Amino acid sequence: xxxxxxxxxxxxxxxxxxxxxxxxxxxxxxxxxxxxxxxxxxxxxxxxxxxxxxxxxxxxxxxxxxxxxxxxxxxxxxxxxxxxxxxxxxxxxxxxxxxxxxxxxxxxxxxxxx
Amino acid sequence: xxxxxxxxxxxxxxxxxxxxxxxxxxxxxxxxxxxxxxxxxxxxxxxxxxxxxxxxxxxxxxxxxxxxxxxxxxxxxxxxxxxxxxxxxxxxxxxxxxxxxxxxxxxxxxxxxxxxx
Numbered sequence: 001x002x003x004x005x006x007x008x009x010x011x012x013x014x015x016x017x018x019x020x021x022x023x024x025x026x027x028x029x030x031x032x033x034x035x036x037x038x039x040x041x042x043x044x045x046x047x048x049x050x051x052x053x054x055x056x057x058x059x060x061x062x063x064x065x066x067x068x069x070x071x072x073x074x075x076x077x078x079x080x081x082x083x084x085x086x087x088x089x090x091x092x093x094x095x096x097x098x099x100x101x102x103x104x105x106x107x108x109x110x111x112x113x114x
Numbered sequence: 115x116x117x118x119x120x121x122x123x124x125x126x127x128x129x130x131x132x133x134x135x136x137x138x139x140x141x142x143x144x145x146x147x148x149x150x151x152x153x154x155x156x157x158x159x160x161x162x163x164x165x166x167x168x169x170x171x172x173x174x175x176x177x178x179x180x181x182x183x184x185x186x187x188x189x190x191x192x193x194x195x196x197x198x199x200x201x202x203x204x205x206x207x208x209x210x211x212x213x214x215x216x217x218x219x220x221x222x223x224x225x226x227x228x229x230x231x
Binding site: 031033040041042043044045058088090092094102105108 | 118156157158159161164205207217218219220221222223224
């Protein structure tokens with residue numbers, strides 16, 4: 001089982017460039033999430049999608065956009081990258097909202113913005 | 115808003131010994147869940163153990179157990195018979211229960227645990 005797959009694993013951008021982080025899950029989960037992890041800090045929620053067709057802001061949404069393309073895929077876009085967005089990005093998925101959930105995480109994307 | 119605090123940036127333990135990682139949290143909620151996640155050098159986030167706030171009994175998973183003190187808002191993780199593979203960053207996390215709160219975790223800063231042979 002692949003679980004949650006993120007691409008790419010590493011990326012270096014210049015300030016002002018744009019890019020999309022891809023995430024796909026094969027567990028038929030309804031809910032998907034994007035977190036970022038900065039050095040010395042725990043993960044913080046950027047955006048989430050409780051179900052296909054819905055997206056909502058998390059704790060740190062500024063500078064990001066998301067698309068829930070279908071039930072499997074949830075992408076995160078940086079329109080104009082800034083050095084403050086240098087971080088490790090994690091995608092996660094979980095079972096249907098309203099029930100107790102266990103999160104399944106991808107292996108992360110290390111993003112550096114120069 | 116909830117906050118989670120891990121006051122031990124780093125801990126070390128000898129193989130086969132026991133170590134306890136501390137976590138405190140602040141919330142006005144009555145129904146919630148608490149978690150410990152392990153992050154080895156591979157970066158993968160692995161769920162170690164979880165506790166439902168409404169349960170008085172402390173959760174256990176093999177060598178891992180928690181001491182959940184709801185009134186004190188404390189949630190410590192005890193690792194018994196430590197193994198070299200336990201070396202990792204450990205995160206305490208909080209999740210409100212109900213509605214659209216599922217999956218929305220608040221994490222502590224993490225504790226780096228090193229197990230020495």
